[in-house]
Amino acid sequence: MPRTHASLQRLHVEPDLSAGAMLTLGKDQSLYLAAVLRKTVGDEVVLFNGRDGAWLARLTGDSKRAVTLETVERIAPQTPPSDLWYGFAPLKTERLDYVVQKATEMGAGVIQPVLTRYTQVSRLKHDKLVANVIEAAEQCEVLTVPEVRPETTLERLIADWPAREGDRRLVFADEGEASASPLEAIRALAGEPVGLLVGPEGGFSDEERTLLHAQPFVVPVSLGPRILRADTAAVAALAVIQAIIGDWR
Amino acid sequence: MPRTHASLQRLHVEPDLSAGAMLTLGKDQSLYLAAVLRKTVGDEVVLFNGRDGAWLARLTGDSKRAVTLETVERIAPQTPPSDLWYGFAPLKTERLDYVVQKATEMGAGVIQPVLTRYTQVSRLKHDKLVANVIEAAEQCEVLTVPEVRPETTLERLIADWPAREGDRRLVFADEGEASASPLEAIRALAGEPVGLLVGPEGGFSDEERTLLHAQPFVVPVSLGPRILRADTAAVAALAVIQAIIGDWR
Numbered sequence: 470m471p472r473t474h475a476s477l478q479r480l481h482v483e484p485d486l487s488a489g490a491m492l493t494l495g496k497d498q499s500l501y502l503a504a505v506l507r508k509t510v511g512d513e514v515v516l517f518n519g520r521d522g523a524w525l526a527r528l529t530g531d532s533k534r535a536v537t538l539e540t541v542e543r544i545a546p547q548t549p550p551s552d553l554w555y556g557f558a559p560l561k562t563e564r565l566d567y568v569v570q571k572a573t574e575m576g577a578g579v580i581q582p583v584l585t586r587y588t589q590v591s592r593l594k595h596d597k598l599v600a601n602v603i604e605a606a607e608q609c610e611v612l613t614v615p616e617v618r619p620e621t622t623l624e625r626l627i628a629d630w631p632a633r634e635g636d637r638r639l640v641f642a643d644e645g646e647a648s649a650s651p652l653e654a655i656r657a658l659a660g661e662p663v664g665l666l667v668g669p670e671g672g673f674s675d676e677e678r679t680l681l682h683a684q685p686f687v688v689p690v691s692l693g694p695r696i697l698r699a700d701t702a703a704v705a706a707l708a709v710i711q712a713i714i715g716d717w718r
Numbered sequence: 719m720p721r722t723h724a725s726l727q728r729l730h731v732e733p734d735l736s737a738g739a740m741l742t743l744g745k746d747q748s749l750y751l752a753a754v755l756r757k758t759v760g761d762e763v764v765l766f767n768g769r770d771g772a773w774l775a776r777l778t779g780d781s782k783r784a785v786t787l788e789t790v791e792r793i794a795p796q797t798p799p800s801d802l803w804y805g806f807a808p809l810k811t812e813r814l815d816y817v818v819q820k821a822t823e824m825g826a827g828v829i830q831p832v833l834t835r836y837t838q839v840s841r842l843k844h845d846k847l848v849a850n851v852i853e854a855a856e857q858c859e860v861l862t863v864p865e866v867r868p869e870t871t872l873e874r875l876i877a878d879w880p881a882r883e884g885d886r887r888l889v890f891a892d893e894g895e896a897s898a899s900p901l902e903a904i905r906a907l908a909g910e911p912v913g914l915l916v917g918p919e920g921g922f923s924d925e926e927r928t929l930l931h932a933q934p935f936v937v938p939v940s941l942g943p944r945i946l947r948a949d950t951a952a953v954a955a956l957a958v959i960q961a962i963i964g965d966w967r
Contacts, residue, residue: 548943574944574945574946574947574950575944575946575950575954576942576943576944609944609945609947610945611944650961650966651961651966652962652967691966692966693824693825693960693964693965694797694965694966695823695824695825695858695859695860697823697824697858698858701823701824701953704953704954706957707954708941708953708954708957708958709957709961711942712899712900712901712942712958713901713961713962717899717900717901717940717941717942717943718899718901
């Protein structure tokens with residue numbers, strides 16, 4: 470992404486983007502651009518839809534109800550969607566937003582809330598999670614928007630995993646002792662589809678750990694000798710995966 | 719650390735800790751224990767001073783001005799201080815607190831604020847940073863408290879580095895292209911003392927990048943294809959170092 474466009478506002482939109490495309494934004498985005506950011510006719514923004522790359526676009530109308538835009542040129546090619554599956558136990562609301570933003574920033578392709586024994590939140594607002602993910606993608610110049618799946622329980626996730634995820638391995642951040650050093654365990658997965666599961670702040674219950682350790686597709690790893698908060702663990706574990714077998718190479 | 723003590727309040731104190739030691743806390747900690755947490759005579763807490771491990775202690779007096787304690791038994795041995803040097807460009811105040819907490823959680827031994835061209839904050843409150851580090855150590859069951867050094871400039875840091883840090887290598891998270899994949903670059907440093915430098919949100923200036931790239935002790939690495947916020951970059955880079963050559967193994 471050329472840094473000359475780094476300061477332009479980025480917006481995720483639904484319609485197809487191509488040369489000379491004309492778009493009309495909905496109420497929320499129009500209000501944001503025209504009233505909050507005070508963009509006027511001729512101002513430029515960057516648009517993306519997760520399919521067609523990043524496009525420079527110019528305002529042709531600046532009504533607070535219905536901003537209109539015309540594309541100028543494509544400024545970055547579409548990046549392939551990420552294959553990295555990320556499951557987490559939901560936290561209290563504000564840290565939930567944060568974890569979802571960080572997962573997007575770190576390149577997760579699927580974000581899966583998983584309810585566990587010690588999960589703190591049992592009813593999630595799916596629309597809000599999706600809005601957070603879109604906003605994170607806009608702010609961090611990520612051109613694909615991760616898919617946020619509806620919440621599931623750990624038991625259902627494990628039971629459905631082989632049918633749903635095929636040969637995807639599930640790296641699980643295990644607070645227990647005697648887990649493998651992540652470097653060797655993760656390097657062994659190079660070239661395979663991978664998921665990462667980070668438990669809740671209370672950790673997994675003994676029964677849950679037993680269930681996880683019993684699955685042939687599960688790879689337990691330790692995240693070090695210190696206790697990590699769930700939001701730290703999310704970034705740390707995703708970073709280690711991306712650095713060792715992911716798109717940091 | 720036995721999990722049975724996991725729910726006890728942890729306090730960093732200055733005096734030596736040994737069997738049967740008697741302590742009197744200062745005003746702030748006494749108020750916190752007696753008035754905020756409503757601890758009373760007989761209640762237990764965990765004390766640490768960064769030298770003598772973790773000690774179970776029992777309140778012998780619960781005055782809000784001067785709580786008194788007696789040690790019961792040592793419940794964890796002292797961990798060695800971390801040799802991991804962590805330098806960062808200060809952010810706006812609340813994210814500064816956050817970065818310092820995360821560095822403590824991730825096992826940094828030295829925390830060094832570095833002023834750069836695009837640094838957002840130029841006058842730091844050293845006492846406040848130290849208080850944040852102590853609080854993070856208390857909350858994350860870290861038994862050594864990282865040293866927070868007075869702020870310095872990037873130029874002074876680089877000029878003083880060989881004399882001050884000897885053969886310590888400085889891994890620098892470089893937003894530019896063509897940086898090495900971190901896995902190989904960091905693995906090559908196994909067994910050596912290492913530092914990590916994370917730049918400000920605006921990145922390093924061209925002159926600063928040139929200066930860094932010119933130093934024989936500097937190891938530039940990429941933190942992947944996405945833009946990371948400075949607090950994300952801090953955790954991500956520290957995690958990758960700890961996992962590959964640090965204490966996650």
